[in-house]
Amino acid sequence: MASSSSLTLSQAILSRSAIPRHGSAAPTAAGSVSIPSFSGLKPTTTTSFSTPTRRRTPTLTRLPITASAAVETLEKTTDTALIDKSVNTIRFLAIDAVEKANSGHPGLPMGCAPMGHILYDEVMRYNPKNPYWFNRDRFVLSAGHGCMLQYALLHLAGYDAVKEEDLKSFRQWGSRTPGHPENFETPGIEVTTGPLGQGVANAVGLALAEKHLAARFNKPDSEIVDHYTYVILGDGCQMEGISNEACSLAGHWGLGKLIAFYDDNHISIDGDTEIAFTEKADIRFEALGWHVIWVKNGNTGYDEIRAAIKEAKAVKDKPTLIKITTTIGFGSPNKANSYSVHGSALGAKEVEATRKNLGWPFEPFHVPDDVKKHWSRHVPAGADLEAEWNAKFAEYEKKYSEEAAELKSIITGELPAGWEKALPTYTPETPGDATRNLSQQNLNALAKVLPGLLGGSADLASSNMTLLKMFGDFQKNTAEERNVRFGVREHGMGAICNGIALHSPGFIPYCATFFVFTDYMRAAMRISALSEAGVIYVMTHDSIGLGEDGPTHQPIEHLASFRAMPNILMLRPADGNETAGSYKVAVLNRKRPSVLALSRQKLPNLAGTSIDGVSKGGYTISDNSSGNKPDVILIGTGSELEIAAKAADELRKEGKSVRVVSFVSWELFDEQSDEYKESVLPASVSARVSIEAGSTFGWQKIVGAKGKAIGIDRFGASAPAGKIYKEFGITAEAVIAAAKEVA
Amino acid sequence: MASSSSLTLSQAILSRSAIPRHGSAAPTAAGSVSIPSFSGLKPTTTTSFSTPTRRRTPTLTRLPITASAAVETLEKTTDTALIDKSVNTIRFLAIDAVEKANSGHPGLPMGCAPMGHILYDEVMRYNPKNPYWFNRDRFVLSAGHGCMLQYALLHLAGYDAVKEEDLKSFRQWGSRTPGHPENFETPGIEVTTGPLGQGVANAVGLALAEKHLAARFNKPDSEIVDHYTYVILGDGCQMEGISNEACSLAGHWGLGKLIAFYDDNHISIDGDTEIAFTEKADIRFEALGWHVIWVKNGNTGYDEIRAAIKEAKAVKDKPTLIKITTTIGFGSPNKANSYSVHGSALGAKEVEATRKNLGWPFEPFHVPDDVKKHWSRHVPAGADLEAEWNAKFAEYEKKYSEEAAELKSIITGELPAGWEKALPTYTPETPGDATRNLSQQNLNALAKVLPGLLGGSADLASSNMTLLKMFGDFQKNTAEERNVRFGVREHGMGAICNGIALHSPGFIPYCATFFVFTDYMRAAMRISALSEAGVIYVMTHDSIGLGEDGPTHQPIEHLASFRAMPNILMLRPADGNETAGSYKVAVLNRKRPSVLALSRQKLPNLAGTSIDGVSKGGYTISDNSSGNKPDVILIGTGSELEIAAKAADELRKEGKSVRVVSFVSWELFDEQSDEYKESVLPASVSARVSIEAGSTFGWQKIVGAKGKAIGIDRFGASAPAGKIYKEFGITAEAVIAAAKEVA
16 A cells, blocks of 8 residues: 555545435535644643542442553643533533424433533543544444434534534434434544444444554554543443443453443433333443442532543553433423433423523523633644644554554555455356355455454354454454454444444454344344444355254345345355355445345355356346347346256256346345346346245345245244255246246 | 133133144144143152252352242252253253254253253143143243253153154154244243243243232232243353343342243353353342352252252242353263354264263163153143142132133133224324324223233333323332333343243233334344234334434334234234224234334324224225226325325326225235235236335335335435425325326
8 A cells, every 4th residue: 555644544534424425315515624733732721639539339349440650640621610611501502402403302411411521621532623533532422312412512622513503403404413423424423323222332342443453553662543432321221232242242352441421310211210220230330341430420520520530541451331320401490300301302491490590691502602712722632633643653654564554544444456356256166165154265365455354253153154264363362353252242243343343444344143133133233224334244044044943043034124224235145256246345335234145055156157246236147048038037146046047957958048147136236227227137028037045025026027036935944954945945946837937 | 701611721721732823834733631630749759958058159149038938848859860860861862863863952951951850850830731731830941052951851741742753853844843942833832942032031021921910810818820930041141132131120020930040051152151251140140130049060969959949939029040050061071061062963973972971871862761750740740730720710710700700811812702892993083193192092992901911112101102001010019010111121022022922822912112123122023923922012103204313213124124024914004093903903913923113293084994904904995986997096004194195185186096005014915815905906007106104125016017116215314204204205296296107
């Protein structure tokens, strides 16, 4: 890779937001990069504060905290009155925006404003004018409904995406302030949250990414990767199983730079959490290997919050949960501490009462001048931070050119030239193999040329065939390695991969389980699609072809269910070339996840398949017709393409002209020109038969009213695979019979 | 309900298995009920055993254990040599069956045989000849891959479903011993497991059901409901988020009669659990409110196991986790304690070595005579247990006829006569309302007449509108109530409802969240469908019509994804009558779950809709054509049926003959006669337009190649609902334009 200036580097990152988004009406224009001259991040006022009394749950065993020179000293940056004012500004921006929209969630921002203020104003390192600066601290609002908290903070910090007019168009058509945080709408938002528990799992992925890159690229003389990941999660996130999965892994991996604030406000939509959530979450987190701190006064205890963050940073071998007790809707005299403040506007009367109660004489959306002035330092300071880091990177590049090139590829998302030459190719003479094994050949070939490729399986590495042989396991003390062991935690795995993908554009995370168990992780996969996270889902055992494990393990409706999902590529390769082609597509689609459905069983390498063919989604692999007028078109995917080819051989022997089409990806075929589509599936040929070992749902679009779709519209069965294929009629004989019926 | 003899009652239960199953090839014939004369359950030999040393994790705080007269005394039933022999019989039945199939999982049965033996031979109360006897103890193998353990136990205990020939046809086509436990194939199996974590959550549902019925029906003089729920879960189940969700609820509810064995064998498919699972699961369970016991020697420590169960039964206000350390593949000299014994046959050589190692001289599948004799008491004893209970029930019925009738309805699944008269009906003059509100009217009407209806929401009761107003909350000390508060735990909720549904045929559990969050619980919903659990999924906020919450909350592909799933009914009612019709269908379909997609927004009551129409899936609500030849057919579902009706009005004004069809359930329409289908969608009319605020995927089957499907093939947006409908073209104008295009 050619060397480039650091400025170019950060621009390349910034250009992410200018790429058109999937089907959205109006792409957000990216702000231009402007690196102002040095002005410093030092606080204007520094006074020391007394060590607060930290209160802890009595049963927690204290960890010995090692003092470390590297711990930042958190100092009170300004007087408390101004902080109160800033915190109330955040509260009222949220109140006012929700009120104007007459829709939204004021309760969380009102309760979490103090921790939000301290994080964005005192603790986090970021550059408002380049939200994509690589070494920024990451922040995730896992309780995404409280997004007005983050919009208010981004607004105060000087992010271009959230101007006053954006706050005023909260939750409106075309605005950059949608009802939940969406990374693809609002530069400054890292990941897309709202569905509970996803965000904290994303944060685990972000922290994993940092730990991996730091272990891989940092040098004794240059800590080129060094940021924290902060997350706010609520009671709802705590209840979701995905958070337990991801947090168990975070503890296992010792993600010391992950700091989670658990907004312990005792209220969820149905009322007091006493009705459904009485576990001891803090003890659970200790059991998961986290360091746990309890801040009892999250409403006004600024010093307690600061001290907790300081303590969290001092614990380097464990992630930290700061349980921070707050009052939902703090400041509202009649609605605070009740579910009614969670998800509805306060109403004019209660807004007025809250203004009185908190002594807030200002107009809606007003940011007092002293608050504005106080926050104004972040723009120059952030530019300095980035400039300093750019200078550091330039030094690093000089000393460690190879590492710098790899890191740069991960930072920018620019794939190394010629990477696709690493893809293996096959001929019909190549011995047959299961596509899951062929997938492993591809993964191992690609890992050599793609610095950002890493991933693993949910405890099925030896079945999914996902191990990268040249690397060891990513573990607490071997974080530079690239095989991630997720355990049996599919949902957490998907969301962690979303975090990795969205950490830096050059990360290409893959993850694996049996195809049927996409049901466990579908919510995370949907967010991959929505949030443009180019995760590669390696899904093996993709049909009844897995045999004896039976219907609980045999996917039926899964191909259809992903074909119906927007912005995700469903690929079902038939052999070696198609597996390579699927990986090519998956790697190139960095803003769209790919699902690869792969066989457990051995499949032959077929004549006519190709890497290029896959890129078109559907293509002809054999044809003995002329004039684009075959007697019949046989269409297959994956393991059934072989069956279609066999049936064609037989039919041709009987004198028929038969075209065989591989339909490896419906989405890609849909994107081709009408001319191309007509060349593969001419409108005049209604004699079409499809065969796929899955639900026929949707196939009528392809085979038409006069065609026939052979598939499986019931659950599977436990028996040897060949027997099930035969009993279910997924056979060449069935294709031949159907072809004769329709032709 | 007419009074019936107790024998009739148990027959009614048993008849479940004779009902034809969904699309399966060969329904299993139910055994006939035979109630032998009394012969007693007393052990043949009784010797006392010394109190074992219970070893516990040192950090666990001891609970004071209250001695209680109701605790069963667990006594050593026979000499240890015979138990060893029985345990080895179980091990070798598993080894031999896996070997013969050359497929399966021998490791768990070899390790768990001791606890399995003690449970089925010494502890559990059941009747082998009537696997559906109501008051039986329930057993769930959450680590379902180890199903040969349970098949061996059912075989020894005398269940008709698992004869020697069934063991010999393990994992073969048409056998009653499939690769994972399937309740619909094998009487004696309670629920369908295999996908990890589901089983323990089902067990929570089974235990909830028992606690609810006991609280509701037991009397000071008659404990008519009184059984335990046992479950074996493995490391994999522990890692899955669903288990944390369900177990948090079990602790919250204080399910004292739930006893879980955690098979702590330190091995998962990828190797030692150290690579991905280093949390302290026992402490986590204490945090969840469970009583935790550690049995260090699960391989041979029979007395330790017995003592743990005794202790567990003594703790009445908490569920108990018995962490039981075992050796996977115990007895195999070269493969024990390694992942290689988890999921593959041992191979002839290692089988031989294991036979030598454990001193097992017998032929494959041999059950030694003394073992057979020892187990033979369970058939007469089980019959006695049931006969005793039947006598008790007859007494109960005399004293408490009203309660007995309700309980009997729950036990048998026989719906009270005339229940459907409770369904509300509506006219076009009835003011419009959101179908989620109409749903609540139906739920509240049905709760009065259906004794087995109970359920709740995943912390969205006030949004899903699922509260039953005449009942309080099911809680630890108010278990007789019927509003279940699941917290934000969709996946656990679904699996708990599966457990409730499969506890007794008359339970009609419903559960609710936003439709988009079916993604969180899809794995449980699929098991509802597969295992014939008639759960009602009340899914509100079913489209972009929810508005401002935006694309993370707006379902798009979800209707299609359930239409593609076998054996589940996807219903999308348009108004009051269709909501009532959907509930009627859902209640009647006790062996098929239903998903009701309901609107957040207000909808008018339309002319022509009906409860009966819903039962046909698709039906004409208005038509001004004659001779079954409309110019165009407009097809809508749910909230878009109104739009289709409006478009029809306009088109008719222009002189067109237009039929409007409500397509509330594709599955039900598919089941109608060809004549009926032709009467609604005549083949000769190709001018068809469908409108639905969701993916168009699949609609080509209905509208045909010449028709047009109006829908949404992208993600949603955050804005007021009306604005999104307009921007996305889900409007009467679009329908009119499309109708003119196709007609």
